[in-house]
Amino acid sequence: MKFIITLAFKNLSRYKRRTSITAVAIAVGLMMYLLVDSILIGAENESMRNLRWYETASARIHAPSYWEDRMLFPMESSIENPDAVLALLDENGWKATARTVFTADMILYSEDFGEDGNMNVLVTAIDPETDNDVFHFSDTLIDGRFLEKGDENGILIGSWFAEDINAKVGYWITLVARGNGGFYEAMDMQIVGILNCPNPNVNRTLLMMDKDTAGYYLGMNQAVTEIDVLLPEHEDIDVEMAKIQAKIEASHLDLEVHSWKELAKDYLAIAEAKRGGTSMILFLVFIIAAVGISNTMLMAMYERTRELGMMRAMGMSDNNIRLAFLIEAGGIGFIGAVFGIVLGLLANLYMVNVGIDFGWMMRDLDMGYRIQSVFRGAWSMSSFIEAFVAGIGLSMIVAWIPISRALKMDIPSCLRHQ
């Protein structure tokens, strides 16, 4: 056995060029696999994070009747005493903020926008003092200023939305909305800031104003339509949700808590379906890598058929020959896998810290990811282990075929093989 192992390793060093070429093929294949895997995992993780940071928070509290009609944003189904709920959450260490979300008809004027127009919009009224405890909008300001508490006319707009309607800081718009009860109200608002939100779905449609101002116009009487809660990332969301619900019920508040997973149910269903496609992409990358490895290994083994015939003529058993060649193939696979992992680590280091900017493509194309421009990678230990094992295993498996075929040939044919 020792002889077979020694022979295999001697062969590795004897055919340096072949060993290196084969190992490089394996290394490049594995690196590609690790890179694609990293981008896909990174995109999914960042999408989920941007979903929570800019859309859903970790959990949301609603009045019970709100959920059924949530697509219509009913103002009537509001939380009457948000301060009591916020105080309760604060007592128990949960960060939260109150918001009022309503639909409106946005009127644009030719004086500012070049032509008159109108469109249906979704407006989020926030508490500028506490919203950033839960969401991350203040970090995304690129022009103007952020909202202030009690801002009477100020409104913020997403940068893509601003580009689409040619809006600039200082422009005036009018929002015609239905207040609490159903009455019409018109609000003249001035754009005071532009936010470049990393979540493209939000950046395309974002309009944000002060909650107290919206409450005054819409007759909310301190009521809000939702309270958004931030939960620590490492906590089990279902356990935390149950705790919040229990505290709310103990305080005799008739409210419901929904996790971000419930709020983004459609997105998660698409993401789940997309995961199937992602697996397919990874499988294809793997096949491409495998074909490259197989081809190089097949060539390496076929060109040694005469050597194999000579070893058989000298009396070495078929099993020992097969074993020696398999160990040699495994050795090439090992060298390739080590280099592949190192290359993968280096490439991933760049991907995790810098990433690739796909902004030019994401601006007009909705791929379902909540990423606006830069796709970053993510570290996945299991992927590296899988790639390492696959590099060695695949090399040995593909070597099996030409070895078995050569062993089936008679010795003179092996010796005459070109």
Add this chain to the structure above:
Amino acid sequence: MCKHDKSKKHLLFPLLLLLVFLPSNLSAVSAEEIIQKMDELATFETSYSTGSIQTKDRFGTKTSTFNAWSQGESDSLIEFTSTAERGQKILRTKGSLYLFYPDAEELIRLQGAALRQSMLGSDISYEDMTEEKNTLDNYKAVLEGTEAFKDTMCYVITLTATTRSVAYPVQKLWIDTENYLVWKAQYSTAQGRLLKEMEVLSTLEAGGRVIASETRIEDKMKRDSHTYMRLDSLEVNPVLDKKIFTLENLTW
């Protein structure tokens, strides 16, 4: 001098008479009575009409034609006959509004906030259709005076909402002093911002009443946004099959 004084006295008497009687003539009808009369005259026991809704905005003009049946204050059925919406039906019964889409064979019940959606992209919402004819339950009426509108003397009444559950917090109506037809209406926000304006362009007589046959509704917040409602024919108090206002009939 004396003659002049005499002529002054001659003028003074009828003027005094006018001053004494004019306010009593105006106050002979209160704002509430005018509104009640207006509400009463806006409904028929039964009716059948055909007409069209023409919506004009910056994207162009769209016309939808319809047949409509109504019974009392609460029951009505509209069936659209224009190509794009053919077979679409809107059934209104007491407190409920249903939409039927023949292509999808789907029946949708609209309630709550869904009623605020625009009907066929016009300036009329489904909620406007479900509105009960009991204006005084939701508004306080004040008679501002009389004013001529298109050579017709009208009462000018301002309605101020007493509840938040109505679409327009303030309405100003120009109501015909003779036939109680609303010739013009301005709908505003509580802050006094004019949102919509309705104007009757032509009328027809049916069942002894004067009815608006062509109405223009203008969205004052949007430039060039108008909706024209035209009644081509109106049959008052026809005998209607009771099944017309049932869900069963809607899906046929």
